[in-house]
Amino acid sequence: ADEKIKVALVIPSTIDDMAWSQAMYEGIKAVQAELGEDKMEVAVSERLWNAVDAGAAIREYALQGYQLIIAHGAQYQSLLNEIAPEFPKISFAYGTGFATESPNIFAYDPHAQEGAYLLGMIAGLKTKSNIIGIVGPVEAGDAIKFNKGFVQGAKAVNPNVDVRIAYTGSFGDLVAAAEIARTHIKAGADVLTGSSQQSVGAINVTKEFDKLFWLSTDMNQVSISPKTVLAAQVYNFKDTVKTMLDSRAAGELGGKHLELSFANNGLSLVYNEELAAEIGDDIKAKVEEAKGKLVDGSLKINME
């Protein structure tokens, strides 16, 4: 059918959070740019952090005839499981997640641990103090996956490294993240990382110091601090969205568990070109080698 496809996006924070939500928003926008505005209509509802409001939004989009409704958060799983059966003609998607209880639900699942492993390697190789700090939000979901991969990557290249994790207890409190970053730094860390939208607060702190590096995830956060962000794991949701649209066009409204990994280009690792001097070819080589192993499956990250 060449009529316009209507896609709705429900996100917990905002389209400009430089993290999780923005990554998906840009993915959808990229698809739209490719298909053309006349072929695809996009609606976004932001700040639907809590499940009640999200539920209303999703239902409303469903009633308005949106064909693909992406609820971009693990916390929306339960909602979709209830709503989807009532709208069998509409495709729903959520992530991070695995369960597709209805045939019209897609679950997508970025393998945060993979990029984290590579970032961990860079950190392990770059640290001079052998102390690396992680600024975590809440010890759950993607943050756990990220941290696990990161620690293993760092240890793999530098067994002496001390990776210290501290949590703010909140996803959005970027001042608290900044404080944790400062504490890490004062306690000797010289490479930092962290996940979720709060981490932008921590990245900003790194600017105040010399010879301090940050490794970012979800999005390429170099623009926040071009002098300290060394590399980033980037989620390419564009392909995920396209897969869903294609699958839908092919008559499959859902029921798939879509993974984002290096193997399927769902993830990518980008280096900060400005800091090319900091990441020598030796480091790059090691990282790229590990990435190859992740892709061919010979390197497995322990997720226990």
Next chain:
Amino acid sequence: MRGDISPFPHHYHVGRRDRIRGAETALLQRNLFMPEAIQHLAMQHIVKRFPGVLACDRISIELRAGEILAILGENGAGKTTLMNILYGLYHPDEGQILINGRAVKIETPRHACELGIGMVHQHFMLVPNLTVVENVALGLYNRAIFHLDLNRVRKIILDISQKYRLAVKPDAYVWQLSVGEQQRVELIKALCLGANLLVLDEPTAALTPQETDELIAQLKEMARQGCSIIFISHKLNEVKALSSHICVLRNGQVVYNGNTSEHSVETLAEKMAGREVKLPISREKAAYGEDVLALQDVWAKGDQGTFALQGVSLTVRAGEILGIAGVSGNGQRELADAISGLRRVEKGHIFVEHAEITNLTPQQIINHNLGYVPEDRLHEGTIPSFSISENMIMKNYDRPPMTRSGFLQQKTISLYAQELVNKFQVKCPGIYSSCASLSGGNIQKVILARELTRNPKILVAAYPTRGLDIGATEYVHYRLLEAREANKAVLVISEELDELLNICDRIAVIYEGKILKILSKHEANKSSLGLLMAGVTG
């Protein structure tokens, strides 16, 4: 009076303002600045309505420099409202105020102050968490932003207090003071701020006889010097002694205007109440019953943490009224609180009919059948935001017949409250209106109705007629005597010696937390009590 730093003497002679010297007095000067002395005040056809009440119904009064006008009227007649209008607290719906022949609109109390009007309010206008000095400073420095010289204010207060013989503790917090002390602070405050029209709304309700006499003398002196005074009181002998003119209000209307000299206290009472009033005098009894209430060496602390009761022992027998005379602040409040369980007894024992009630909870003591009319009628004796009917059942709401099978019985309660309102002639729009909307006198009636109707074995009444009009006072006295006849034990705390002498069987005098002496009816008289109250024994 040269060198007197008190601003007061200068007020009535505007010309002398320039005599206030020194840079530091500049501030006071600014405060005292007034365009001209009030030579003549007229309030004409003042009308003030409140929802459901016509408080002032075309009232006109007139006053010249040097005159003392007494405004009389029953509780709720509209006296306070009229004065509040003069002071800018309320705005009249109709009518006008003329000062020296010119119409003025008094918008705010501040405006009134600037015009030279000072007021002692019936309900104290004091800030409890500030010291006496700070309270006064508030008025003196109401235009200042930074400058604040408390030492200076303290000196002014001490001078005034000395001059008018009104004892105060300048650095005590107001919340630590007894009602009598607060009354003195109110007066001192008004005197410190200075005015050439002074409004006094029941200023003597909580003063001792000596203080009252002193005040009256001073007020007369002020009037002689050209100050005009409006004086509201329910104590007609004061009115007689002080005022030159009277104005009697009833239901918001002026019912009489005239010269004081044409009346005796009795005819004044009649004018006011609209009938003859006769305060009852109790007759001595041949025999009394058992001791019902007994205190043995009771010690209790005051709010300041020192011992306010220092070994009080006394007994009250069935069928007897025991009076406690004393200058307020000598432990009366603590005594009543200790008996009713609202204050810890540190040492000693209290018995009700041989059962010890020392340090029981207030509820347990209520269950021992103690009735208590507290000093603070507005916030302790009643819950202002509750309706009259809810206040009437404050001590028996949770037992039959008010509560049955777990629920309040609305019908029973309403009937009960209505009956009490009728019986005690509480003037109110209805039993569902809030207690806060009642006048002080009527609040007191609500409390008395509640406490007496519960039929207690013992009744403790602190200052039961303070602020009541003469008709209501008469009524309360009859009730207390009725309780006595019904063989109750009654403890009355009061500063009104006439009251105590009229109704008590014995009178104990309290001084600095100790009972100095207990006098029998025939031993007691004004002078013997007066000396004891001042702490003079032997």
Next chain:
Amino acid sequence: MKTTFTQRLGFKILIVVAALMAALLSGAVLFLLAGANPLQAYFVMFTKPLNGVFGLTEILVRATPLMIVALGIAISFRSGILNIGGEGQILIGAIIGAAVALYLPAMPKHLHLTLIFAASFLGGAIWGGIAGWMRAYFAVNEILSTVMLNYIAIQVYTFLIRGPMIDPQEIKYGTGVPQTAALPRELWLDKLIPGARLHTGIILAVILAVLVYLFLWKTPVGYRMRAVGAEVKASKYAGINVPKYLFFAMFLSGGFSGLAGAVEVCGVHHRGLESLSAGYGFSGIVVALFGALHPLGIIPASILFGLLIIGADMMQRSVEVPASIIMAIQGLIILALVSSQVFLSQEQMRLKLVKLLLFWKK
């Protein structure tokens, strides 16, 4: 100045409309800045939710927890203690409700639901009771303690749903999303209308409102609590154990919030998950105060507030303005309405306003 009932009513309506207009006009500036048409936005906001089953039922879905929380808030405020810890109490109630639902052996539905509600009530009550107890016996201001307890509750809740109570599935698949397992279907509150989320919780809420009314105004315990709230000194004088009732007020108040948490779990989410409360602890305060702290006023107030939430939400989606705008508009409307309230309840204030207006004309 004699006025008729209709005149007064008309004037009151005029005041409310004027206040609303003021709020909407200032909000219009934001819409214009955001490049949206304010008229269209407002039209959607006030008509769309009322136009169709979806909007109407969603209003009631929000009104349900709001009403229950607000009832509890009213109890505490009436007793002279300001409970701003609703948010934390909701979470504690929700997690306890979820635990009882998930870990108790199978039993008849209604028995099980009763247990869930009782346990969540108790949980919220204890959480609120902590603040009440500290206020009553240690003079710890309840605003401080409830604010702090909110943060503590969030962390406790997160710990439980990501740790001990996490859905075993999440462990199995390694996704680790912090949420409990789903409740068995028979424990979901029945839907009232097919295809909508509205559930029987609303009936429970209305029944509770009536019960709270009876409790506060028709029982001796209610009398005591209101007395303590109105005048502590007089309450002591009347023999009321003031600390006990301060504690009890917070205990009950927390209980209601806790119950609201369980109602959300059983009625809407069907499991314990992150950010389960949509700020009901705070909006509950607004609702309670708008309802004049009276249970029978809280019923319409919570529905009105539900309308405000849903309308703003729908408007944001259909006009496509930043989500923040709806927060601002809601805030402005709340400010305007609350600022007009005194003119509705106090005749004296109304007269003052009339005089002011007349004066201006001259």
Next chain:
Amino acid sequence: MLLEAITVIISTAIPLSVSFILAGLGEMFNQRAGTFNLGVEGIMLLGAFTGFYTVHHLHSNVLGLLAAMAVGAVMGLLMAVSVITFKATQGIAGIGLYMVGWGISGTLFRIYVGGITSIEGITALHIPVLSTLPVVGAMFFQHDIVVYITFLLIPLAWYVLFKTAWGLKVRAIGTTPRAADTLGVSVERIRYQCLILGGMMAGLAGAYLSICQAHMFADNITAGRGFIAVALVYFGKWHPVGIMGGALLFSLAHSLQRFIQVYGINFPYEFAVVFPYVLVIIVLALSHKSKDAGPTALGTPYEREFRG
């Protein structure tokens, strides 16, 4: 090692306490005057945005702080109009103001900035000589200028509240407005002044977060700090020193818990995160002997002709 730990903890705690102290002092004046403003959080958010935006465009930190204070004053004024002139219920008005502040800051941020953007802002200042002192140098003398100003504001606030005529009036109208009124003190005017002052302080507190701490703005950057500041006013019993004590205690506890987390702990991090909140409650409970009942007219509008 211990000394080092203490240095880290204290030196991170001090800047952390600043926004609480600033907002808390402002709220203290509000409450002393009898109005409580739950909207502090909203004012802080708008202040944070305004400060950020001004610095972003005008590259002047001083202007940024001033602009935040100005906007805070306007928000305070809005609150004042609502609760003083229109006698609105303070709890609701405060929550309304909070939503307005949050909503407007978020909206303007989206419209005019639209993404994470950082600013230079105000950075730490190493006081010559003092900052080189061992231990104390790092603890106390390597902070940004606003930190020092804030700690100077504490004695100033104390002086204003307890030693000036204005402070006396503030204390009086928070307890017995009618009494103050009869003495010619304009209750409404002073309450207005206090709310505006409180708004300015809250605006400044917000700007501190964006200009000095985060060097950026993001939606809901305050993350509840405004509510904590209000709570700390109760902790400090409406006294500047008490508020400072509460803010420092809370911040030190936060620094300590972060430090412990950073050094690796083997229990759920939630216990660490919760520690400051628990500590504040417990300390207050243990120090409950204080007599000050606080401003008793708190929350009640004043109208001359109302009674009961």
